[in-house]
Amino acid sequence: MKPDSRPPWRVALCVWHALLLREAVARLFNKRGAWLWLLLEPVTYIGFTVFVFAVLRARVIGGMDTAVWLASGLLAYFLFRRVAVQGASAIGANLALYTYRQVLPVDTVLVRCALEGVLITLSAALTAAALALWDKPTGAQEALVCASAVAGLWLLAVGWALAASVGSELVPELGNLLGLFMMPLMLASGTVFPLSAVPQPWRDGLMLNPVAHGIEGVRAGLSAYYHHAPELSLGYLHAWALGLLFLGLALQRRFRHRMVSL
Amino acid sequence: MHKRYQTDHGPGPWVLRGIELTLPAGTNVGLIGRNGAGKSTLLRLIGGIDRPTRGQVRRHCRVSWPMGFGGGLQGSLTGRQNAKFLCRLYGQARDMAERLERIQAFADIGPHFDSPVKTYSSGMKSRLQFALSLAFDFDVYISDEVTSTGDAAFQAKARRAFADLVGRASLIMTSHHMGTLKEFCTAGIWLHGGQAHWFDSIDDAVAAYQEGLPA
Numbered sequence: 450m451k452p453d454s455r456p457p458w459r460v461a462l463c464v465w466h467a468l469l470l471r472e473a474v475a476r477l478f479n480k481r482g483a484w485l486w487l488l489l490e491p492v493t494y495i496g497f498t499v500f501v502f503a504v505l506r507a508r509v510i511g512g513m514d515t516a517v518w519l520a521s522g523l524l525a526y527f528l529f530r531r532v533a534v535q536g537a538s539a540i541g542a543n544l545a546l547y548t549y550r551q552v553l554p555v556d557t558v559l560v561r562c563a564l565e566g567v568l569i570t571l572s573a574a575l576t577a578a579a580l581a582l583w584d585k586p587t588g589a590q591e592a593l594v595c596a597s598a599v600a601g602l603w604l605l606a607v608g609w610a611l612a613a614s615v616g617s618e619l620v621p622e623l624g625n626l627l628g629l630f631m632m633p634l635m636l637a638s639g640t641v642f643p644l645s646a647v648p649q650p651w652r653d654g655l656m657l658n659p660v661a662h663g664i665e666g667v668r669a670g671l672s673a674y675y676h677h678a679p680e681l682s683l684g685y686l687h688a689w690a691l692g693l694l695f696l697g698l699a700l701q702r703r704f705r706h707r708m709v710s711l
Numbered sequence: 712m713h714k715r716y717q718t719d720h721g722p723g724p725w726v727l728r729g730i731e732l733t734l735p736a737g738t739n740v741g742l743i744g745r746n747g748a749g750k751s752t753l754l755r756l757i758g759g760i761d762r763p764t765r766g767q768v769r770r771h772c773r774v775s776w777p778m779g780f781g782g783g784l785q786g787s788l789t790g791r792q793n794a795k796f797l798c799r800l801y802g803q804a805r806d807m808a809e810r811l812e813r814i815q816a817f818a819d820i821g822p823h824f825d826s827p828v829k830t831y832s833s834g835m836k837s838r839l840q841f842a843l844s845l846a847f848d849f850d851v852y853i854s855d856e857v858t859s860t861g862d863a864a865f866q867a868k869a870r871r872a873f874a875d876l877v878g879r880a881s882l883i884m885t886s887h888h889m890g891t892l893k894e895f896c897t898a899g900i901w902l903h904g905g906q907a908h909w910f911d912s913i914d915d916a917v918a919a920y921q922e923g924l925p926a
Contacts, residue, residue, distance in 0.1 A: 550758065
């Protein structure tokens with residue numbers, strides 16, 4: 450087939466295929482053992498936190514095993530953070546590739562988001578295996594709720610990445626500000642303390658954060674008896690995800706030439 | 712066609728002003744002009760990487776990406792990985808092995824084909840870029856100074872490759888070596904003050920360019 454006689458959707462598929470493999474190689478093998486660290490980083494982080502909380506302190510949080518509670522919350526948060534942060538830096542990291550007019554900035558962001566989603570899924574599988582060896586309950590009792598929460602978190606992160614990648618190219622300072630924002634977000638999303646234990650009116654404020662809804666949603670999906678924050682609404686999470694996706698895609702469309710000529 | 716770039720201090724000066732050109736098919740065109748005249752900008756516009764601020768570029772054939780300045784190669788990946796990326800990008804993944812062999816043979820950089828591109832010299836980089844673009848069938852190849860960095864053997868090879876292309880594809884190139892331009896091209900464009908001047912013969916273009924130079 451001649452190079453440029455392909456229909457547009459085929460060109461897009463080819464671009465995603467090529468970018469995905471390239472990103473995967475660059476991310477997994479850029480340093481010695483990079484892939485090992487990438488997969489084990491969340492697992493070791495979770496392991497340490499679980500040790501401190503579950504062995505030294507409480508056995509049960511909100512009717513859920515502490516280890517499972519922590520692991521699910523942290524993994525759900527990592528899913529959001531990894532996808533959001535890596536996706537947001539995709540445009541700047543792939544400047545050399547815009548030499549090929551098939552490659553659009555939005556492609557590099559989407560491909561990174563997909564790749565990070567796969568990597569964190571592998572980390573989650575490793576964590577689940579470790580928990581199962583430790584005889585902890587790892588199945589999801591409300592699988593659909595769990596899947597909906599995970600999908601919502603991923604889409605939210607994709608929307609964030611699409612918007613933030615354009616934003617941080619146009620205004621480089623914005624990239625640093627958004628990075629600073631991630632650490633307090635982890636605490637405020639109820640990864641290491643139960644949001645249902647926060648008194649009103651503070652909880653209302655914390656539950657404005659869609660990531661908190663996603664994390665509580667994942668836990669509610671894992672254990673049917675989990676006492677989640679009463680304000681939990683997956684609809685709220687998905688509405689945010691939809692809004693950010695729209696904003697992100699609109700920004701990508703509006704500034705697609707500016708991104709390339711930087 | 713007009714082009715200017717956005718700078719930190721608002722819109723920059725016009726690089727290209729009111730250029731209107733039709734490049735005939737099957738003609739090798741040399742682009743000349745002093746540094747900063749807009750040669751690379753014009754090539755980027757023709758290659759479709761960048762859009763004109765006003766006006767449009769219409770392509771009726773398959774145009775390659777502009778080769779040159781290490782663009783399009785990712786430093787942390789090896790030459791082979793970069794080549795694979797391009798095969799996939801152009802939807803030619805099926806006969807990739809054969810294509811990779813052709814690229815490797817033409818670039819002729821030996822074992823360095825499997826070492827990261829950031830360790831390459833500029834000559835090796837342009838060899839690789841040249842081999843990469845020749846591995847795909849385009850109607851027009853865009854070369855931004857890529858032939859001027861290679862050594863004598865490579866220049867001879869590039870010359871033969873371009874000679875083989877005659878009748879099948881054409882070339883748009885820039886160079887500051889008038890000899891290279893005269894050798895490869897028949898027609899010329901002289902970029903000066905944001906305007907493009909077309910010459911049917913490259914010799915006239917070179918002459919105009921040299922006359923326009925301040926003594």
